[in-house]
Amino acid sequence: MALRVLGIDPGLTRCGIGVIDVAPNREATLVYYGVIRSSSDAEVESRLLSISEGIDAALDQYVPQAVAVERVFAQHNLRTVMGTAQASGIALAAAAKRGLRVGHHTPSEVKAAITGYGSADKKQVATMVTRILRLAAPPTPADAADALALALCHAWRIGSSVTPTGMAAETPAQRAWLDAERVSRRGRPPRA
Amino acid sequence: MALRVLGIDPGLTRCGIGVIDVAPNREATLVYYGVIRSSSDAEVESRLLSISEGIDAALDQYVPQAVAVERVFAQHNLRTVMGTAQASGIALAAAAKRGLRVGHHTPSEVKAAITGYGSADKKQVATMVTRILRLAAPPTPADAADALALALCHAWRIGSSVTPTGMAAETPAQRAWLDAERVSRRGRPPRA
Numbered sequence: 045m046a047l048r049v050l051g052i053d054p055g056l057t058r059c060g061i062g063v064i065d066v067a068p069n070r071e072a073t074l075v076y077y078g079v080i081r082s083s084s085d086a087e088v089e090s091r092l093l094s095i096s097e098g099i100d101a102a103l104d105q106y107v108p109q110a111v112a113v114e115r116v117f118a119q120h121n122l123r124t125v126m127g128t129a130q131a132s133g134i135a136l137a138a139a140a141k142r143g144l145r146v147g148h149h150t151p152s153e154v155k156a157a158i159t160g161y162g163s164a165d166k167k168q169v170a171t172m173v174t175r176i177l178r179l180a181a182p183p184t185p186a187d188a189a190d191a192l193a194l195a196l197c198h199a200w201r202i203g204s205s206v207t208p209t210g211m212a213a214e215t216p217a218q219r220a221w222l223d224a225e226r227v228s229r230r231g232r233p234p235r236a
Numbered sequence: 237m238a239l240r241v242l243g244i245d246p247g248l249t250r251c252g253i254g255v256i257d258v259a260p261n262r263e264a265t266l267v268y269y270g271v272i273r274s275s276s277d278a279e280v281e282s283r284l285l286s287i288s289e290g291i292d293a294a295l296d297q298y299v300p301q302a303v304a305v306e307r308v309f310a311q312h313n314l315r316t317v318m319g320t321a322q323a324s325g326i327a328l329a330a331a332a333k334r335g336l337r338v339g340h341h342t343p344s345e346v347k348a349a350i351t352g353y354g355s356a357d358k359k360q361v362a363t364m365v366t367r368i369l370r371l372a373a374p375p376t377p378a379d380a381a382d383a384l385a386l387a388l389c390h391a392w393r394i395g396s397s398v399t400p401t402g403m404a405a406e407t408p409a410q411r412a413w414l415d416a417e418r419v420s421r422r423g424r425p426p427r428a
Contacts, residue, residue, distance in 0.1 A: 088340075092325050093332035116318060126308060129318050130325025133284050137326055140285035148280075 047202065048075065050108035051195030052099065052135045053187050054116065056127030057084060059095050059135075060187030063106045064177065066199040074177045076106060077188040088127070096134045103142055111139040112147040112198030114154070114190070147198040154190070157197035169193050239394065240267065242300035243387030244291065244327045245379050246308065248319030249276060251287050251327075252379030255298045256369065258391040266369045268298060269380040280319070288326045295334055303331040304339040304390030306346070306382070339390040346382070349389035361385050 046065035053060035063075040080098030082091035103111075113136055116129045139146045149157075156162040158172045170182040170189040176196060183189040238257035245252035255267040272290030274283035295303075305328055308321045331338045341349075348354040350364045362374040362381040368388060375381040 087332075087338070089328040089332035089338045092329040096329040096333070126321050129321035130328065133322025133325040134329055136281040136322065137284040137288040140279075140281035141288070146279070146281045 046073070047110065047199060048106065048108045049110045049112060049195040049199045049202075050102060050106055051112045051191040051193070051198065052132075053114050053190040053194060054095075054128050054132035054135055055187060056082060056088070056091055056095065056124070056131055058185060058187045059098065059131055060185075060189075060191035061098070061102050062183075062188060062190075062192030062195045063102070063108060064192060064195045064199065066196075066203065070200075070203060072176055072196055072199065074179060074192070076102075077183045077192055079185060079187050088130075091127075092130055092134060095131045096138065099135050099138045103138060103144075108144065110147065110198060110202060111135075111144045112149060112194045113139070114194055115148045115150045117150075147201065149194060149197050149201075151190075154193050154197045157200055158193045166190070238265070239302065239391060240298065240300045241302045241304060241387040241391045241394075242294060242298060243304045243383040243385070243390065244324075245306050245382040245386060246287075246320050246324035246327055247379060248274060248280070248283055248287065248316070248323055250377060250379045251290065251323055252377075252381075252383035253290070253294050254375075254380060254382075254384030254387045255294070255300060256384060256387045256391065258388075258395065262392075262395060264368055264388055264391065266371060266384070268294075269375050269384055271377060271379050280322075283319075284322055284326060287323050288330065291327050291330045295330060295336075300336065302339065302390060302394060303327075303336045304341060304386045305331070306386055307340045307342045309342075339393065341386060341389050341393075343382075346385050346389045349392055350385045358382070 046067050048063065048065050051062040059080040061080065062077045065073045065075055080095055082094040113132055116125065116132050136146055152162040155164040155169055158164070158176070159168045161168070166186045166189070170186065173189050173192045173196065174182045177192065183192055238259050240255065240257050243254040251272040253272065254269045257265045257267055272287055274286040305324055308317065308324050328338055344354040347356040347361055350356070350368070351360045353360070358378045358381070362378065365381050365384045365388065366374045369384065375384055
């Protein structure tokens, strides 16, 4: 039975949502991706309500078994970090309200998991997400690709801890995944 | 008819809640104060859910007409600011969900409004809150006093903009309030 994971890349202007199903053989399939947008002309409380309603709708519609939310740091981009943190708080409470376990991953952890390189740029991440999920084109905007990458990272980490990892790579996607995992294991950045 | 204002001093370990009624003559009366606590042993998503449920309960029980939430800055105390921002996001969305207008005030604005001095310490704020609300003792913990101060600051600002300010001070509380307002007008810090 597949594990359904919903990834959230929190943000006030664009909040990325990505949903994947991951089979026991680790093959990941796209279920949904998109972004919840809010207008910068609106009051911050109205914007946060839009984000809250969008996250609730995604959780109710796709009924994931696990949720992953990007870990936010205060050091980064002071101008936008507060809105990002506020949106992440809403995402975390929404998941907890449904009794869902939440994985917290830093951008570096996600990049390392998906591309094998913790400093990969957004294009590299989108390219690997496209390959792993066998999509015709990279998901846009980048926030949606990031949310899918986060969901993949989380599914993979859950999988790594509960299943043997000696499995042979059979498809290009699995091969890409296992290759990235090997590189990531060698150079995984410290957890925050 | 009195205006009911609910102030929220957001926090993950202690989230202060203060509710006041303010009469047209500006006399403020305590309705409720308290804190929502969450254990630092719990996962952050569980903690935020506790905060969310506590804020929802306060809004539903006291049915305020206006809400004030302390404005959070990324510059302050990096260790705790993310939890504070996450809690504030939940508070703002909860207010917006009920169609309530939200006032955002910085700690300096609140201190200036309540004590006449933007750098007042917590004890001075608590002392003035005690005096203005005619309480027998200062509200504790400080987070609850801060939430009441925030509610007073907000009620006062709303009042200043919709009613003439030439009113004579009749009670010690009103006198304290008007004195503080005069000082605050002279030395109000810039808005963020």
